């Protein structure tokens with residue numbers, strides 16, 4: 001996931017170096033943490049005064065890192081509401097009419113898919129006639145919940161496919177190694193900790209992991225069964241046991257049992 005994100009960062013960095021200023025960016029997919037990280041990185045890069053951005057040391061970077069950069073505007077769903085409402089976008093557009101303190105504003109809209117239709121339409125007007133001194137960054141895990149007209153005004157980056165597929169594949173590979181070597185419970189659990197703690201979409205990630213696990217175990221099982229007879233009997237029984245446990249875990253995940261509980265049970269059984 002880091003690799004994919006740093007590729008995106010390099011791409012943005014070099015387009016900024018070429019003086020290409022885009023008025024709106026959208027980052028979709030990935031985890032909430034990944035989206036926030038890259039969104040904040042971009043805003044800081046836009047403010048940074050150094051040659052190599054973001055430097056982390058110039059006045060702008062320091063202000064940003066301390067959470068008091070005058071031209072940084074964060075828009076998010078109020079705690080007591082279900083969505084980002086039109087009034088919030090109106091407030092934003094009013095503010096953008098004023099001159100920024102420095103050279104430009106950077107606006108970060110978290111969970112942009114929570115903007116209701118009225119809010120998105122209002123934002124669209126701003127995107128269509130961008131204030132030259134503002135860059136708007138949208139973060140969302142539901143690309144389809146954003147109006148196509150809004151997306152079409154943004155340079156879009158998807159953090160999803162490459163990232164999560166890689167991540168769960170890698171975890172499955174590690175876990176199979178541990179299963180085959182008869183490793184302790186806590187070692188296996190450690191590999192799955194990242195999914196267990198995921199606040200965003202642990203269920204989808206667990207399912208991806210289980211699919212990857214099943215594929216790897218089945219491939220090994222096939223290899224062992226067609227291999228050298230008696231010597232592999234133990235491995236075969238271990239592998240078939242693991243496949244059974246994986247299938248069961250997937251059933252539980254689909255039946256909406258707790259992801260953490262299901263994955264821990266899996267670690268105990270394999």
Ligand SMILES: [Zn+2]
Nearest residue numbers: 048055058061
């Ligand atoms: Zn800086």
